[in-house]
Amino acid sequence: MPPARGQEARSDAERRAARGHASSEVLRLASNPAIQHAIGALQARRLADAERIVRQHLSRSPRDVAALCLLGDLAVRAGVLSEAETLFRRALEQLPMFAEAQVNLARVLSQRDALPEAIGLLDDVLHDQPEHRHLQLLRLAWLGQLGDYETARDTYPELLERSPDWPEGWTAYAHLLGTLGDLPGAVTAYRRAIALAPHHGEAWWGLANLKVKVFEAADVEQLRALTNETGLDGERRSLLHFALAKALQDSRDYDSSYRHYVAANRLRKVLLPAPVDPIRAEVDRSICFFTAERFETASRAEESSSGPIFIVGMPRSGSTLVEQILASHSLVEGTSELPYIPMLVHRLMSERRGEGALRFPEVLDGVPTEKLAELGQAYLDAARPHRRSDTPFFIDKLPDNWRYVGLIRMILPGARIVDARRGAMACLWSNYRQWFARGQEYSYDFDDLVEQYRQYLRLMAHMDAVAPGAVITVQHEDVLDDSEREVRRLLARLGLPFEPSCLEFYRNNRPVRTASAQQVRRPIDQSTREDWKNFRPWIGELEDKVASLTNVRR
Secondary structure (H helix, E strand, O other): OOOOHHHHHHHHHHHHHHHHHHHHHHHHHHOOHHHHHHHHHHHOOOHHHHHHHHHHHHHHOOOOHHHHHHHHHHHHHHOOHHHHHHHHHHHHHHOOOOHHHHHHHHHHHHOOOOHHHHHHHHHHHHHHOOOOHHHHHHHHHHHHHOOOHHHHHHHHHHHHHHOOOOHHHHHHHHHHHHHOOOHHHHHHHHHHHHHHOOOOHHHHHHHHOOOOOOOOHHHHHHHHHHHOOOOOOHHHHHHHHHHHHHHHHHOOOHHHHHHHHHHHHHHHHHHOOOOOOOHHHHHHHHHHHOOOOOOHHHHHOOOOOOEEEEEEOOOOOOHHHHHHHHHOOOOEEEOOOOOHHHHHHHHHHHHOHHHOOOOOOHHHOOOOHHHHHHHHHHHHHHHHHHOOOOOOEEEEOOHHHHHHHHHHHHHOOOOEEEEEEOOHHHHHHHHHOOOOOOOOHHHHOHHHHHHHHHHHHHHHHHHHHHOOOOEEEEEHHHHHHOHHHHHHHHHHHHOOOOOHHHOOHHHOOOOOOOOOOOHHHOOOOHHHOOHHHHHOOOOHHHHHHHHOOOOOOO
């Protein structure tokens, strides 16, 4: 029964009073000299010193909310999310209405397969701070990650009506409309953001990333002027160069387009240097670790009559097309790219960090069968909130899961795995032309790109040798050449009956979040199959490097 109006009002008043108490209490606690000293160390990037100071203080004052939150922030920076979660929860035990701890805990939970709880925490904060528009955007983004696009779409107009001059809000709305296939609406929203903030690189790149010809001559001139301006930060300048390169590519000025792609990638590489631990080392370890003997139990497992279908491979490999084809089957639901397999790896690393510097996949060594089964169930539990139908199968299309195919075989032995593969030149050049919001640090340099592709091929070849038939390879060019033959073959390998709807995948109006969202809403088009050849006079270096690869279509 809903509360009476007076009860509801008192409840809100109590909430506001609690918020005020929390804020004043934290200000008082944060004035402690030890906390101030730790904050200074943190600002100076002396993270080890900051952690030591805070832990010493907490040994004397274990309920100090400011210290708990500061140590939680340090745990987040170190990537130890389980400890960060514990610390923020301890802070909230002391001050349940402390908004900063609620938001920080929500951010951690969003990375730890607990989006519904994270959204609930934001709802609690937004109840008292409804005008906090950045939290509103964060909440809508998380709803999208859960697949609740309808709620997000219905919420944006009201939010933007209150903040009509907010370019970030219009850009986020445009991203959502593009995901939902509303191309005219997305273009209009991006252009609204650009009109409000001409230097807003994310909106310009959003237009380019629609992968259709939307740029006009005036856009090219405006982008040229913007990229020549001084004072822009590297991130924004990189986005503007990527957008201008795409606009020039559309107008067939390939020479100028290439030069701006190079400028964009150089800037991005400075911002996101390649990881210190190269992918080769990880693949070497995986090849040694994942043997035929280790997969004996998995190889005896029967394919399940329900569960995940993993689509793995390099980004820009045609994986979204494969996903769209399969998601057009009556027994399969597409849930986009789920982060939970890499999360399980981080969870294992965190749980075993007291045993020394364990890396993947050695962190799996000695893990009992029961624990592996628990990890598999944890993955299924985390994926469940993303489901919007009761189909027996669902798709996880996170490309980088190719690195974890061995893990998938161990924790979900009945799962199906599809390797979406594309010819090296087309795939790598498409990666080089793409701005990625996060990850894929290797994509901004030809050497790093070829090395990533080489290691991907090595590991897939090894998995095929030690677990024959466990991974189904779908060659993108074969799908383009004879889609019905390849679709029938794929469905048969997956144990699914053929359905004509899979050939008419472009009629499926499901949300698509990847860069190929607009392309898979059209029938198969051969025109872009080898568009890298338009740049052949300038990318001989990449072609030479690809020639060093073996067993790969060029």
